Each structure stands twice: as structure tokens, then as C-alpha cells.
Amino acid sequence: MIKSVVFLLGVFLFVSCSQHRPQKLVQVSTIDALLQGVYDGNTSLQTLGKYGDFGIGTFNGLDGEMILLDGHFYQIKADGKIYHPESDVQTPFASVTNFEPGKEYPLNKLSYSGLKATIDSLAPSPNLFYAIKLKGTFEKVKTRSVPMQRKPYPPLVEVTENQPEFETVNVSGTLVGFYCPPYVTGLNVPGYHLHFLSDDKNFGGHLLAFELKSGQLQIDQINEFSLKIPTEGHFLKTSLDEDLSEELQKAEGE
Amino acid sequence: MIKSVVFLLGVFLFVSCSQHRPQKLVQVSTIDALLQGVYDGNTSLQTLGKYGDFGIGTFNGLDGEMILLDGHFYQIKADGKIYHPESDVQTPFASVTNFEPGKEYPLNKLSYSGLKATIDSLAPSPNLFYAIKLKGTFEKVKTRSVPMQRKPYPPLVEVTENQPEFETVNVSGTLVGFYCPPYVTGLNVPGYHLHFLSDDKNFGGHLLAFELKSGQLQIDQINEFSLKIPTEGHFLKTSLDEDLSEELQKAEGE
Numbered sequence: 001m002i003k004s005v006v007f008l009l010g011v012f013l014f015v016s017c018s019q020h021r022p023q024k025l026v027q028v029s030t031i032d033a034l035l036q037g038v039y040d041g042n043t044s045l046q047t048l049g050k051y052g053d054f055g056i057g058t059f060n061g062l063d064g065e066m067i068l069l070d071g072h073f074y075q076i077k078a079d080g081k082i083y084h085p086e087s088d089v090q091t092p093f094a095s096v097t098n099f100e101p102g103k104e105y106p107l108n109k110l111s112y113s114g115l116k117a118t119i120d121s122l123a124p125s126p127n128l129f130y131a132i133k134l135k136g137t138f139e140k141v142k143t144r145s146v147p148m149q150r151k152p153y154p155p156l157v158e159v160t161e162n163q164p165e166f167e168t169v170n171v172s173g174t175l176v177g178f179y180c181p182p183y184v185t186g187l188n189v190p191g192y193h194l195h196f197l198s199d200d201k202n203f204g205g206h207l208l209a210f211e212l213k214s215g216q217l218q219i220d221q222i223n224e225f226s227l228k229i230p231t232e233g234h235f236l237k238t239s240l241d242e243d244l245s246e247e248l249q250k251a252e253g254e
Numbered sequence: 255m256i257k258s259v260v261f262l263l264g265v266f267l268f269v270s271c272s273q274h275r276p277q278k279l280v281q282v283s284t285i286d287a288l289l290q291g292v293y294d295g296n297t298s299l300q301t302l303g304k305y306g307d308f309g310i311g312t313f314n315g316l317d318g319e320m321i322l323l324d325g326h327f328y329q330i331k332a333d334g335k336i337y338h339p340e341s342d343v344q345t346p347f348a349s350v351t352n353f354e355p356g357k358e359y360p361l362n363k364l365s366y367s368g369l370k371a372t373i374d375s376l377a378p379s380p381n382l383f384y385a386i387k388l389k390g391t392f393e394k395v396k397t398r399s400v401p402m403q404r405k406p407y408p409p410l411v412e413v414t415e416n417q418p419e420f421e422t423v424n425v426s427g428t429l430v431g432f433y434c435p436p437y438v439t440g441l442n443v444p445g446y447h448l449h450f451l452s453d454d455k456n457f458g459g460h461l462l463a464f465e466l467k468s469g470q471l472q473i474d475q476i477n478e479f480s481l482k483i484p485t486e487g488h489f490l491k492t493s494l495d496e497d498l499s500e501e502l503q504k505a506e507g508e
């Protein structure tokens with residue numbers, strides 16, 4: 001009798017222990033470290049994938065833009081092409097979550113600023129985190145990537161001064177990213193930070209601009225933020241007590 | 255045979271699942287919200303105690319200073335006395351962790367600035383979090399508490415302008431608190447934030463100054479920071495995009 005009780009307990013525990021999909025934004029390292037050239041990866045995609053199935057970031061050596069969508073990693077390199085990185089590839093900076101699909105808001109004829117205003121009006125408060133997914137057809141999308149860097153790594157603003165930019169028209173795909181509250185200054189990008197991936201997986205990158213024909217918007221409210229801090233390498237010696245808001249605006253702004 | 259396998263699996267899972275003591279700094283709400291009068295509790299001590307056995311904070315309505323030591327909560331009220339809050343009491347702001355005892359550093363004849371310099375020299379990097387515990391005998395300890403507030407809640411700097419301060423001599427007890435890296439600005443107190451609790455549980459509070467006779471210092475390095483964000487109440491409507499470093503220095507400085 002005891003063994004059958006524990007038999008059920010074992011199954012219950014196995015199911016609950018493994019099925020527990022934490023609802024939080026998990027971030028590796030900080031944006032201010034990335035701004036100052038901390039491009040050495042510290043977390044493998046295999047590990048990152050355990051924290052979520054949806055997100056954005058970059059790769060070891062700043063080798064392109066990352067998109068994590070439906071549990072798959074995509075790497076948009078400086079040549080504008082999309083690659084499928086191996087699970088042992090490392091990231092120096094990324095933000096991921098388990099995207100909980102919720103209500104869908106149909107949107108039409110919208111640009112980046114229009115999307116921000118729409119989400120601002122739908123979101124309960126500017127002091128929470130939101131995962132944002134917009135799947136649709138676009139008149140036009142403009143993105144950028146960043147080229148792999150050699151050591152000694154230059155600061156991010158120097159890299160993005162000559163960032164390769166890409167533009168395409170009449171494309172279907174998905175906007176993937178986050179809204180972060182103002183108090184993440186120094187940690188992550190306050191406000192909106194979105195990437196784009198076309199359905200045919202031929203076009204993508206860090207989003208600069210778009211004109212939407214029509215699409216479905218999903219907003220996933222996130223009530224917990226978790227920062228995984230690198231315990232070795234350049235991160236530990238980098239000075240992280242300056243206000244780099246201006247550099248951030250240059251590097252990540254539209 | 256299968257049942258005995260699952261029997262062991264169940265025991266293993268039960269042990270590993272329940273024994274998993276996450277090694278992170280778990281924080282409820284933000285210091286900038288507290289600075290602006292968000293004093294309504296949002297998390298019970300019962301819940302907070304699941305996140306750790308060591309930490310500091312305050313209580314609903316700013317009713318005194320919190321110390322969590324060896325899994326027990328203590329409340330130092332504005333009368334200078336120490337109370338034992340019930341588990342359903344709520345906190346509007348607190349930081350806790352599971353303290354992992356490690357190396358002990360014997361210290362003698364030291365003041366607050368001396369302690370900071372010592373920890374700065376022992377800590378591998380200013381960019382990580384550290385839980386700090388110093389158990390010893392003190393020539394002198396000076397603390398403060400904060401009085402319960404009525405609505406409409408005043409900002410913290412107004413409250414601490416008339417903070418009750420306490421001083422004692424020849425006392426044995428424990429310093430409890432954290433060092434946070436500079437990038438927590440807006441979220442928590444960058445640098446050192448310590449509270450004091452006497453062994454006889456008759457004296458304590460937010461630490462202002464001390465003279466140590468002799469004691470044992472323990473530093474617990476923490477590589478993950480987790481922010482639990484209030485999802486209701488005043489937090490959601492409070493503007494959290496200003497730089498309140500000056501107010502913080504006034505309210506939490508020595």
C-alpha cells in the first residue's frame with residue numbers, strides 16, 4: 001500500500017516539479033555591461049532555453065541579434081542572413097520568458113510609435129514587465145544587426161555607429177520583445193525593445209521601424225524579474241556605476 | 255519492480271524538490287516606490303519566509319524596521335522595542351536570501367567605514383550581491399527605526415527627518431544586511447544596508463553607526479537577483495522614472 005502511495009506521489013511530484021513554467025523575465029548580465037563591451041558569452045543557449053521559450057539578446061562576441069520564438073533560437077548576423085545557432089553557443093546578454101498566450105488584439109495600419117501608444121493604453125501599469133508578440137503582414141520593416149567583434153572589444157555605441165541596416169517590404173512575420181519599466185535603468189532597456197523575424201525565416205533583426213498592414217498583438221504581463229549575474233570574466237571588473245542612458249539611446253534607440 | 259523504482263524516484267524527487275534552497279536575493283517591490291510612500295504591504299511574512307531565512311525590510315504602513323535572522327522575523331518599532339510579528343503581517347518592501355554560512359573572518363576594533371573597507375577588499379567584485387552577517391560584541395551601536403504612518407502616506411525623507419534614534423553600549427549581537435552593486439539604483443540601496451539585532455533581543459534597528467570590540471564576519475556571495483513586483487495597489491500608479499538618489503541618501507544614509 002505504501003509503495004502505491006509513493007508511486008502516485010512520485011508521478012505527481014515529477015509532473016508538478018518539471019511542469020512548473022516560471023512566469024518571469026529572466027535576464028543574463030546587464031545592458032550597461034554590454035554597452036561597455038562585455039561581449040564574452042557567459043550562458044549557453046541550452047541553459048537559456050530552460051528559462052523561457054521567447055526572448056531577445058545577442059551572442060558571444062556580439063555576433064548578431066538573437067530571437068527566441070516558440071522555443072527556437074535564431075541568429076541574425078551582420079550579413080542579414082538568419083542562422084540556427086547550436087545549443088552550446090553562448091550569450092553575453094539576453095532576456096527570455098515563457099510566453100503565456102493570452103488575449104489577441106487585432107491591429108491594422110500601424111507604425112512603431114502607434115504600437116507603443118496602443119500597448120501603453122492596454123497595459124495596466126508602466127511599472128510592470130510585458131512580453132510583446134505581434135504576428136502579421138507588414139508593408140515595410142526596417143531592422144539592424146551588429147557585426148562580430150574582435151578583442152579588445154569596442155563599446156557598443158562605436159559598433160552601432162556603422163550598424164548594417166536592412167529593409168524589406170510586403171513581408172509576414174513576428175515582432176518579438178519586451179516592454180521594461182523605467183526602474184530597469186542600468187540593467188535593461190527601459191521602454192520598448194523589439195526584434196523581428198519573418199515567417200520564411202529569411203529576414204530579421206533588431207527592430208528600427210515598420211508599417212503594419214494587419215496583425216494580432218499579444219501582451220503577456222510579467223510580475224517577476226530575475227537577473228542571472230556572470231560570476232567570471234570581464235563583467236566582474238567593469239565599472240557599472242555610471243549613468244549610460246545616453247549611450248543606450250544611441251545604441252538601442254530607433 | 256516498477257513500483258520500487260518509482261518509490262525511490264518519489265523519495266529522490268521529494269528530497270531534491272523540497273530541499274532546493276535557491277541562492278538568490280529575493281526582493282519585494284522597489285526602494286523608489288518606498289521612497290514615494292508606497293507603504294501598503296503586498297507580501298505576507300509567511301510568503302517572504304519561503305524566499306529566505308535572512309534579510310531586512312519594513313512592515314505594512316512603514317511600521318518599524320524588519321530583521322529576518324535564522325528564519326525568525328523581528329520588528330523594531332518606533333518605541334525602540336522588539337516585537338515578533340505574526341506570519342500574516344505584510345511587508346511593502348524587503349530583501350531576503352537563504353544565508354549560506356561560509357568562511358568566518360575574525361575582526362577587532364572596527365567602525366562602519368572600517369567594515370565597508372574590509373568587505374570591499376574581501377569581495378571578488380563590486381558587481382555582485384553579498385549577504386553580510388557580523389556577530390560580535392560592540393562598544394557602541396547606534397540605530398534608528400521609523401514610525402507607523404497614516405494615509406495619505408508622506409514620502410520617506412519626510413518620515414526619516416524625525417526618525418527615532420537609539421544608542422546602546424557594551425552589547426553583543428548581529429549585523430544583518432546586504433551589499434548591492436551600483437546597478438540596483440532605483441530598485442534597492444546601492445552599497446551597504448545593514449540592520450542590528452542584540453542577542454538578548456532588546457535592542458536593534460536600521461544601523462547608523464557602531465564601534466566593534468570583536469566579532470566574526472561572514473560574507474555570502476549571491477549571483478542571482480529576483481524582484482517580485484506588486485500587481486495591485488499604489489505601486490502600479492506611482493511614477494518610478496525619476497532619479498531619487500538624493501532622497502535615498504537622506505532616508506537610508508548613515
Ligand SMILES: [Zn+2]
Pocket residue numbers: 056057065193194195206207
Ligand atoms: Zn535589440
Ligand SMILES: [Zn+2]
Pocket residue numbers: 310311319447448449460461
Ligand atoms: Zn534599513
